[in-house]
């Protein structure tokens with residue numbers, strides 16, 4: 001922020017900053033001064049030496065030889081975790097521990113009263129810094145900016161050695177991170193100097209750079225009417241020298257740079273710090289009005305000594321009013337706005353957390369393209385550059401500290417050290433983000449009531465006391481914004497339970513993280529269950545503004561479903577077909593949209609992100625609930641659903657564009673449109689018009705010709721006609737046959753045989769052999785089956801009665817069934833009868849006996865003759881269950 005908003009000041013009396021030539025050490029970095037900045041800010045990005053691993057204190061000494069170390073530039077991280085592959089490889093990049101950085105800089109000469117500060121925009125997760133062998137500070141917390149006054153160790157006009165130790169060890173007793181939030185959570189804490197570092201040189205009397213890393217100048221609109229806005233500005237000054245009489249001049253400029261308000265105040269500044277309050281008035285203020293008009297002023301505070309400017313800080317200023325109503329939702333500048341948006345984590349595939357400005361920009365562009373108007377900055381403070389982008393885009397931001405999953409590794413309320421750290425990270429967040437008009441709520445916790453989960457602690461913790469303390473701290477820091485928190489478990493009683501404390505109601509607002517359609521039983525009832533639960537919360541907490549802070553499902557763009565309602569939903573395993581994720585959003589968004597009292601919702605998540613708890617979908621170490629892949633390259637179906645649903649202009653898009661080579665000769669064609677109905681034409685033939693309730697238009701059982709099927713969908717809304725095109729490849733059943741992977745939510749290709757996902761079925765239920773698990777890839781010892789194709793037995797369909805009606809061209813076919821008995825000790829009476837088109841083809845067959853034991857594949861084939869285009873297969877258990885892994889129908 002400082003650099004971006006700090007243009008001016010040719011008249012600064014900051015000493016000459018031409019870089020002096022340093023001694024002739026090869027690794028010495030020459031400082032290059034940012035020209036035109038009002039503060040003397042020097043980026044320290046190039047020429048760092050880096051080494052990962054434990055080291056002795058000798059590395060902090062100037063004479064240490066770091067020749068063998070790697071040369072890196074910052075932003076830098078040693079972690080590159082997460083990839084679209086089934087298993088980790090040697091270069092997974094998930095190392096946790098200590099990384100060391102060394103940089104020798106040829107420092108500029110400086111006037112005697114100049115102070116030298118090192119500014120770290122973030123270091124993951126605990127940083128220790130030495131200058132010329134002297135320890136100058138420690139910072140705990142991976143997300144906030146910190147500055148250190150290094151003057152006493154610094155040698156102006158000479159070489160200076162900066163050494164940084166960054167530590168992202170797993171938070172475990174004895175590690176530097178054991179009292180630093182977060183103690184756990186479903187995301188990977190990357191290590192290293194992953195945001196910028198700079199040297200800041202200021203006179204001994206300046207705007208305070210040591211104010212929890214904040215800008216030192218804080219502005220807020222105290223009163224706003226059409227005719228005027230009253231802006232209160234508080235500036236913290238620091239004087240390391242003797243008392244001085246100075247002047248603090250604060251100015252507000254409009255977007256064109258014209259001065260619209262000025263206040264000047266004499267300040268008698270003693271040694272130490274002092275807060276100066278100023279009030280300015282802007283006539284006929286132009287509001288910051290969200291996405292519609294994110295108009296910004298700038299506020300600058302200038303400290304001067306007569307004619308000489310000592311320091312100047314410029315910050316963004318957006319003038320807006322907002323409120324949250326428990327019944328009517330969110331209001332911006334008096335107008336109701338339904339907040340609809342996404343959460344964002346800060347990692348990119350291949351870059352980890354070390355992002356470039358272009359990467360931040362790309363993320364914001366995608367979120368804007370989606371049509372969102374709000375962003376949850378999960379689960380920690382995001383980069384200043386990111387919050388700038390949010391201001392400029394007009395996003396309403398939920399800003400958050402990483403108090404995630406609980407306050408203690410061992411149960412209880414957490415240690416004083418942990419409390420102090422949480423408090424520090426909250427003060428840093430609020431001061432550093434205070435001036436961003438986009439930020440409208442401070443989140444003080446995420447799922448802290450689920451603390452027995454996610455491997456944080458075995459014993460239940462008590463999160464409430466710390467949450468209450470953080471609520472107080474947030475109010476001390478900023479009474480003008482509400483607090484919020486994300487709850488996991490209130491009234492859930494399913495997979496996650498609270499540790500017994502009522503945490504909802506501690507913050508001013510609440511967000512519910514709820515995964516109907518995904519983590520909970522009865523996925524097919526997602527819409528009704530979410531709606532009913534939100535209504536219950538509204539009745540239970542009539543005074544509390546309610547939002548949905550997370551919802552979603554995993555989606556892998558290489559895994560596909562022919563029928564999302566038939567297969568087993570393995571939420572922390574494989575597969576995660578893209579179509580299922582989209583379906584969960586199609587189901588749940590209307591339940592949110594229909595409720596005005598739900599002030600906001602945030603899809604979990606905009607992007608797939610790194611988490612070492614995961615081995616799911618088509619990836620390892622990634623949470624795949626993104627609307628867009630972690631490389632930002634592929635927009636998943638769910639992205640298009642929202643893009644259409646949230647669009648103000650007519651829009652249409654086919655779903656299923658990544659599932660080109662279809663398994664079955666019929667398909668459900670789906671398109672998203674914000675029109676009442678849409679027309680489908682395939683290969684020039686009109687299929688018909690379908691209604692598009694809740695933006696989803698569907699044509700079931702659409703026949704596909706073998707080879708390319710060019711589809712065109714068209715809709716008219718507001719007098720405008722929009723269309724989309726797609727070509728799907730139909731299979732040739734006469735050559736390829738038709739194959740069903742029973743119980744599986746996704747299809748797959750095994751050699752030359754393509755199996756579609758489970759479909760065409762009535763009755764029975766899908767089953768799983770090995771359920772995935774958080775923190776490990778399977779829960780319990782893996783169960784195996786003796787079978788030719790193990791893959792077909794990951795899932796199966798089980799029941800006493802179920803039947804398939806499969807579209808098969810007329811003629812003679814061979815049907816092959818893959819059966820097995822999953823229970824170790826099946827009932828003696830277990831036996832299966834199967835009818836094909838009404839005729840018995842298997843008669844009271846005991847599967848385990850016929851296969852020679854339980855969990856052994858039994859293959860049975862028989863001829864059938866199909867007429868009328870339909871093969872019906874009826875499965876009936878005479879005793880026990882029928883367990884069917886796959887069906888093959890071939891010539």
Ligand code: GCB
Nearest residue numbers: 186446447488513550623625
């Ligand atoms: C949650 C957590 C979030 C996880 C998410 C998930 O409730 O707040 O950190 O990533 O669920 O995907 O399970």
